[in-house]
Amino acid sequence: MDYARRIIDDELDDLFAQIxxxxxxxxxAVGKTTTAEQHVDGLLKLDAKSNREAIQADPELALRRVRPLLIDEWQKVPEVWDVVRRAVDEDSTGGQFLLVGSASPAPGATAHSGAGRIGxxxxxxxxxxxxxxxxxxxSVNDLLSGQRPELDGQCDLRLADYVEEIVRSGYPGMxxxxxxxxxFQLNSYVRNAVDRDVPEMGLAVRKPEAMLAWLRAYAAATSSTSSYSNLLDSATPGQNDKPSRATSVAYRDALAQLWLLDPVPAWQPTGSPLARLAQVPKHHLADPAxxxxxxGLSTDSLLEGHGTPLGPQAGSMLGRLFESLATLCLRVPxxxxxxxxxxxxxRNGDREIDLVVIRDDGKVLAIEIKLASTITDQDTKHLRWLTEQLGERVLDTIIVNTGTSAYRRRDGIGVVPLGLIAP
Structure with a gap:
């Protein structure tokens, strides 16, 4: 099959020749190996037992492979990281190694972070x-330019189409x-993560069902800032012998190391008049599917309003999942x-901006996400407030919605259907 380029391919084209x-x-299953293969000549798959045993016996053998070299599932032999780091110390010519991993090794598994050597x-x-x-x-890149480009375009996607995409997943092989x-595959994916992947990382899960319950609570808290204590309470209703806070933190850390959790951190602007800002992340799984x-939801049940969200933010479960899909579609570009x-x-929840995209000079693109096809003045109040607070530090203000047309309101705030978002 022909390879369908991903947005990250443009990043690799730009960076790998120099790094x-x-x-x-x-x-x-996100497509890392397939994408990386487009940019290399050599391949070392460490999920293959024969390769893994040889490299475990002598990690330096990896350096004999043809370069540019893809080292797939490198975390299976963490010593490879340090071998690559030392090789880069000796020769920093660009385009030598791509390392792909579906889990981040535990702290201490490698001798060095790789800072300055491995991007x-x-x-x-x-x-x-x-x-x-x-x-x-x-284009997100155009919105970050600060030029407030004219917005125009028509989108064929309707609410049912967005719901179908939430359910269908962004994993290419599925x-x-x-x-x-x-x-079946998504259920198996989650179950295997808890039963196999987490234990392989060294965390003994005595009660896999307890971790699954915590993960379900996290899913119900999608697009919210619900506290981890609330997640634990939701996962264990009516139980007196709840897992300890340390156990809950261990669940979170293990799932984060598998890249299954993808929270959006709280923005803490420096040198601004904004005060009393919350510092907790907004919860998202790697894929809203x-x-x-x-x-246990479906396209039909979401459209019928089923699902009970967890957390301080208002809204339906469908609204939360639409925000999660929009967050994915905006974070990548x-x-x-x-x-x-x-x-x-x-801190008191009276002001909230769903996403703040921050340029390296500290200026921002502020984005609100609305499960609505039409936008009212009430929907723009937080964006107007932020502009009043930060002035020229706000490059642009956008509402992403489920409508059919992109346009700018008279107040300058842009309205963009999610389906029109491009790199």
């Missing part, structure tokens, strides 16, 4: 533009499956534009 070694991080790129599931279900035309096979399966993504929420 000697790059690690591509992301959850299993890191996060790979996420496919955005709507990468899935080919829409014709995107509103896109062609039937509805039943997709449910995982949350759908954990909560933001990373390609060399920007970071956070969220803003005051």
């Amino acid at each position: 000697a070694a790059i690690a591509i991080d992301g959850p299993k 890191r790129l996060r790979m996420r599931p496919m955005t709507l533009s990468e899935r080919g279900v829409t014709d995107p035309m509103i 896109r062609a499956l039937s509805a039943r096979a997709l449910r 995982l949350a759908v399966r954990l909560l 933001a990373q390609a534009a060399d920007a970071t993504v956070g969220h803003l929420r005051t």
Whole structure:
């Protein structure tokens, strides 16, 4: 089959020729290996027992392979990281090593972080533009330019289409499956993560069902800032012998090391008049389809309003999952534009900006996400407040919605259907 380019391919085209070694991080099945193979000549697969045993016996053998070299599932033999780091110390010529891993080794598994030698790129599931279900035309890079470009374009996607994409997943190998096979694969994906992947990382899970319950609570808290104590309470209702806080933190850390959790950090602007800002992350799983399966939902049940969300933010479970899909579709091109993504929420919750895309000079693109086809003045109040507070530090203000047309309101705030978002 022909390879369908991903947004991260443009990043690799731009960086790999100059950077000697790059690690591509992301959850299993996201397409890391297939993408990396497009940029290398040699391949070393450490999930193959014969390769793994040889490299474990002598990690320096990896350096005999043809370069550019892809080292797949490098975390299976963490010593390879240090071998690559030392090789880069000796020769920093660009385009030598790509390291792909579906888990981050525990602290101490490698002798050195690789800082200054091995770059890191996060790979996420496919955005709507990468899935080919829409014709995107509103560039995140243009929105970050500060020029407030004219917004125009029509989107064919409707609410039911967005719900279908939430359920269908952005894992490329699952896109062609039937509805039943997709449910089976996603259920198995989560179960295998708890039963096999977490123990392989060294965490003894005495009660796998307890970790699954915590993960379901996390799914119900999608797009919220619910505290981890609330997640634990939701996972163990009516139980007196709840897992300890340390156990809950261990669950979180293990799942994060598998790249299954992808929280949006709180934005803490420096040198600004903003005060009383919350510092907790907004919860997201790697793919909103995982949350759908954990909560036992479907396209029809979401459209019928089923699902009980957890956390301080208002809204339906469908609204939360639409925000999660939009967050995925915005984080990927933001990373390609060399920007970071956070969220803003005051401690008492009276002001909130769903996503803040931060340029390296500290200026921001502020984004609100609405499960609505039309936008009212009430929907713009937090964006107007932020502009009043930060002035020229705000590059642009955008509302992402489920409507059919992109346009600018009279107050300058842009309205963009999610399906039109492009790199």
